[in-house]
Amino acid sequence: MPRTTQPRMHKIIFVTLFSLLSAILSGCSGPDSFAVKGHVKGDATINLRALYYVDGALQSSIFPADRGSFAFKGRAPEGAVVEILDNDYRLLGRFYAVNGDEIDVTIDPKSPASAKVNKGSDIAVRWAQWLNANAKTIDSRNSKIINALAAKYVKSHPQDIVSTLIITTVYDASVDPEGASRLLSSIAPEARPTALTEAMATLLMYADTSAAKRRVSPLTLMAQGDTVTTFSPRKHRLSLLVFSDENSGRADSIVPALRRLRKAHTDKALGIMDVSLDADTLAWLRSTRNDTATWDAAWGTGGIASAALKPLAIPRIPYFIVTDSVGSQIYRGASISQALKKIDK
Structure with a gap:
């Protein structure tokens, strides 16, 4: 009897340790990466996609959410806006990440602006708090009201990188391009990293040039x-x-x-x-x-x-x-x- 149960026990222990080690490795950041752990409300088992820009190039990562829980690692040496999407490319939430960060998020599929950063850098936490506090307004998609809300924060916080995050992701530049440019220029250079502003420019440039050539x-x-x-x-x-x-x-x-x-x-x-x-x-x-x-x-x-x-x-x-x-x-x-x-x- 012992001879038949011992190998099975070893196998169970090995699998358990391997799973534990994989979870630990996927959840640890380093100087050259950031690590994210999170949960999607509703506990669905689905595939998720993370999109963000590094050095002007779009980075994409696909990973599973098991009963709502997920983990992945990425690289953003100068910081990036990370967007989490579902299989149909619907935006579920977004947050700020930079190499060295260990981030814990809770995502509400019904409201991308309600994604909570439970653990992360000061920038990530403060930006998430602003989004959470204004989620209903942002979800309304009323550009005029949203732009006024964003402008109010930027004018009060010209030294804050959160102002740049708000302008490049929430402010609707299509209805007021001059206003967007003026607000972005009012932010202190040190709070307006190229890594964030170029991401928006790259996306718009791609949309307006490359796509325009296609039939x-x-x-x-x-x-x-x-x-x-x-x-x-x-x-x-x-x-x-x-x-x-x-x-x-x-x-x-x-x-x-x-x-x-x-x-x-x-x-x-x-x-x-x-x-x-x-x-x-x-x-x-x-x-x-x-x-x-x-x-x-x-x-x-x-x-x-x-x-x-x-x-x-x-x-x-x-x-x-x-x-x-x-x-x-x-x-x-x-x-x-x-x-x-x-x-x-």
Whole structure:
């Protein structure tokens, strides 16, 4: 009897020690790395993705969350904003990390701004506390109110790196680029590290140059009634792709403009694909309920990071792309009026 149980006991001990050692190693930082342990509320077992920039290059790490708990290591010698996303590229939370940090976070999938940093550097903790305190406002996606809130902090804390974190991640520069530039310039140079400001510039540059050279291929997206729809520029002389949500002026300015376009142009002359980037289908249906739209409409699951939209590199919303019949992009930008000028030219 002892001969049969002893090897099994050794195997159990070995596996346990190996698992323990792996957990210890994954949770320890060093001078050349940062270590993160965390928990996603809801205790789901899913794959997660961490995205952040180092030396102007996007770093991506995929790791599992076992009943909500996860751990991973990364490298950010000059500091970085680390974003945690789910399988559909939905943002779950973000925090600040730099080599040497040991970080413990609790993530609420329903509110990215509510991610709590239970352990981390002073910068990481203070930035998380500001996000947590203003989570409801940030989650509302009301750019005007959010920008005012961000500006208030920056003006009161020009020597604080948290001000840079707020401007580069929360402030909506698409509605007030001059204001964003002015606020960023008001922050002391030592609190405005290139590693953080270049990350935003790199993303926008990629979106506005590399993606602009690509032809728009047929898009297959979710439509109402749990169906899918495919939009192809080749079916129209010109096409207008619209990307918005219920908080980006959709009802006030975008839908009226689309109605005018449809009255002025046949479907063959101008194809219109109105893509909602609302957080969920309920928000999408709520925002489109009274549209009585006579154009193609769809929902981009996962927002601007949706796999279907990834080749277009949509940097912000609202956003508009005008193409010719072969998919070449004639215009891409945040102005509906500029898009209309290209169409009516």
